Amino acid sequence: MNLAAAIILKNVEKHPVKSAIGFKKKDEAWKELSWKKFGEIVFxxxxxxxxxxxxxxxxxxxxxDNSSExxxxDLASMAVGAITVPVYATNNAEQAEYIFNDSSAKAVLVGNQEQYxxxxxxxxxxxxxxKTIIVSKKSVWIKKEFNSFYLEDFIAKSSPKPEICKKEYDDTATLIYTSGTTGTPKGVMLTHGNFIRAFDSHFEFFKFKNFEEELSLAFLPLTHVFERSWSLLCLYGGARVYFLEDPKNIAKALEExxxxMMCAVPRFFQxxxxxxxxxAEESSSVKKKIFDWALAIGWQTAELRRNEMPVPFGLKLKESVADMLVFSKIKEKMGGRLWFLPCGGASLSPEVTKFFDSVGIHVTVGYGLTETTATLTLFPLTHFEHGTSGKPLPGVEIRIGEGDEIQAKGSGIMKGYYNKPEETQKVFTEDGWFKTGDAGKFDDKGNLIITxxxxxxxxxxxxxxxxxQQIENLLTNNNFIQQxxxxxxxxxxxxxxxxxxxxFLRDFMKKNTIPFTSWEEAVKDDKIIALYKEKIKELQVHLPEYEKVKKFTLMPAEFDINTGEITPTLKVKRNVVLKKYADIIEKMY
Incomplete structure (x- = not known):
């Protein structure tokens, strides 16, 4: 079964006039395409x-970057039986060239001038x-003599007739190059069957009601397996997906x-x-008391619902008051309708998931890799355990191997690494289990805990x-710590x-009349260092002594994608950072 056919043909037939996707160009209003129109453009x-x-x-x-195009x-490429190769919009010339050459890509869709x-x-x-460059925006200047086309012109004379290349479940649909915190990127081969069976198992797991009425906002990079799989799953199930081109505009887009529903990474929730x-801390004592009371009420009701127990009438009344006074204001900032938020990419501390549950927004923590078509385990809608990564999806088997390594089998496991048989062999056991490279264990209720x-x-x-990771996660729960x-x-x-x-640091400096000259100077200021010492002391009070951060250095600038310090999914490349800042690290010892 061709994934493009599974998504487009089914939904065009089922509800042709219902909206399929939404998009926004610059300062224009959001626009939508019906399933019928969306299908025509894809074909x-x-x-x-x-x-x-x-x-x-x-x-x-x-x-x-993300866009409706x-x-x-992506779907058009798969419809003709081609294999889609996403390249991170932030990749520089050298990184992009490696992927183009390794995959032997013949055509490319680009979004901006630099990429072109x-x-x-x-x-x-x-x-x-x-051989062919297709450009999604007319604002990009192109040289037509070098087989370059604007997408609008490229498709102008072609037929909207659906001609779909027949595909088997084991046929490759995409090559996703791992951003890699170590080593050279590898092209993960995911099949049409990997996606379709993964989607089916999600729907079996959650048993959503009226999924076709849901609306998802795609703001994480579609290049990453998480957002792409989630957005494709939403379309597969007949829900609408809106594409946000610039993730910096997420706050405004949420309200518009x-x-x-929306998938997000831990940093968003933190x-x-x-x-x-x-x-709340900066509020008056009365407002702070109301906030604490509301959170306590929210937690009581959330716990009852988590365990599928009835909420007493009196508690329901209190919850309504808590929602009116506190929770509705938090939810309005996120658009007012969010109820289901898958979270992946790294661990999320239980304090954060408990907070969102108390507010009335279900954060579904999951675990998986590019090599496993994103998801292996997930929080169910009820009977989940905070501080875990949930339970395996239907059709997924997990065991704990040597050195506590999490190993998996199932229909979502990749075919292998493209053109790298030896690398592929390394990540599979002799009896065919995929080695994740992560350590973990199961609790007594069958929930996976990533260590x-x-x-x-x-x-x-x-x-x-x-x-x-666990300690870094704990410390970045504070708003004064970015990375x-x-x-x-x-x-x-x-x-x-x-x-x-x-x-946040700039606000602190203003309130405490600390003059600002540069961030290089600011991070050396005694008052600022004292502030961070206090924050770190508070945050790690429950950690055993050997895990506590004893010394730290404040950095004057963020770790950067362009210099290779972090991956496009914002994971720190430890080897690069250790080497680059070796002198600073040595001074702490």
């Missing part, structure tokens, strides 16, 4: 690709397989679009959580093992490089 694009010489199993790249191009210029240079190289708590990345575990010179990287391997104590949240 016009598919037939145009065919006319341009794209054949079954050819690779077609997408090098662009991104999704149209990189592809144009690549197209002119003798060894390049790239008013989504009911920022909301820390922001609300910070505001850490096996490669990231640090051993201090005192012989104690430190799992950095953090722990150092402990072979050291006598734990230290950290901390990137402040400069927005």
């Amino acid at each position: 016009k694009t598919a037939n145009a690709l065919k006319n341009a010489g794209i054949q079954e199993n050819d690779k077609v790249a997408i090098y662009s 991104w999704m149209i191009f 210029d990189i592809c144009l240079e690549l197209l002119q190289k003798e060894e390049s397989q790239l 679009v008013k989504p009911t 920022k909301v959580y820390a922001g609300v708590l910070e505001k 850490d990345r096996i490669k990231d575990l640090m051993k201090t010179s005192n012989g104690k093992y430190v799992a950095p 953090i990287m722990l150092v402990a391997e072979g050291r006598q104590f734990v230290s950290a490089l901390i990137v402040p949240n400069f927005e």
Whole structure:
């Protein structure tokens, strides 16, 4: 079964006039396309690709920010039997060229001038397989003599007739290159069956009611397996998906679009959580008491619902008051209709999930990798356990292998790494289980608990093992900390490089009349260092002594994607940062 057919044909037939996708160009209002119109554009694009010489199993790249065109191009490529190769919009020329060359991509959709210029240079190289560049925006200046087309012109004369290449479940649908915190990116081969069976198991797991009425806002990069799988799942189930081109506009988009569902990464939830708590702390004593009371009431009702127990009438009344006075204001800032938020990419502390549950928004924590078509385990809608990664999806098997490594089997597991049989062999056991590289365990109720990345575990010179992710996660729950990287391997104590949240720090400086000259100077200021010492002391009070950060250095700028310090999914590349800031780290010891 072709994934594009499974999504488009079914929904065009079922509800042709219902809205399928939404998008916004610059300062215009949000617009929608019906399923019928969406299907026509997908098939016009598919037939145009065919006319341009794209054949079954050819690779077609997408090098662009999120947009409706991104999704149209993805489905169109799969419809003709081609294999989609997403490239992060933030990838530089060298990173993009590696993916184009490794995958032998023949055509590409680009979104902006810089991406076009990189592809144009690549197209002119003798060894390049790239033959056609398609540009989604007319604002990009192109050289038509080098087989460059605006998407609008590229599809203008093609037929909207649905001609779909027949595909088996085991046929490759996409190559997703891992952003990789270590080593060279590898092309993960995911099949049509990987996606379709993963979607079916999600619907079996959650048993959603009226899923076709849901509205999702796509703001994480579609290049990443999490947002792409979630957005495709929403479309597969007949829900609407709105595409946000610039994630910096998320706050405004939430209020405009008013989504009911949206996938997000831990940092999104941490920022909301820390922001609300910070505001409550700064309120008058009366408002603070009301906030604390509301949160306590919300927690009581959330716990009863989590365990599928009835909420007494009196408690329901109190919950209504709590919602009117406190929770509705928090929810309005997020559009007012969000109720279901899948969270992945890293662990999320139980304090945060409990907070959102108390407010009336269900954060569904999950665990998975690119190699597993995103999801292996998830919180169910009820009877989930805070502080875990939930239970395996139907059709997923998980076992704990040697060194506490999480190993998996199931219909979502990749075919392998493209052109890398030896790398593929390394990540599978002799009896066919996929080795995740993460350490974990099961609780007595069958919930998976991630303890850490096996490669990231640090051993201090005192012989104690430190799992950095959990501690970093705990510390970034505070609004004054934007990014953090722990150092402990072979050291006598734990230290950290901390990137402040400069927005909050600037406010603190104003309130405390600390003059600002530059961030290089600000992070050395005694009052600011004292502030962070106090914050860190409060946050890690419950940690065992050997896990506590004893010394830290405040960094004057964020870790950067362009310099390779973080991946496009905002994970710190430890080896790069350790090497780059070796002198600063040594000074702490």
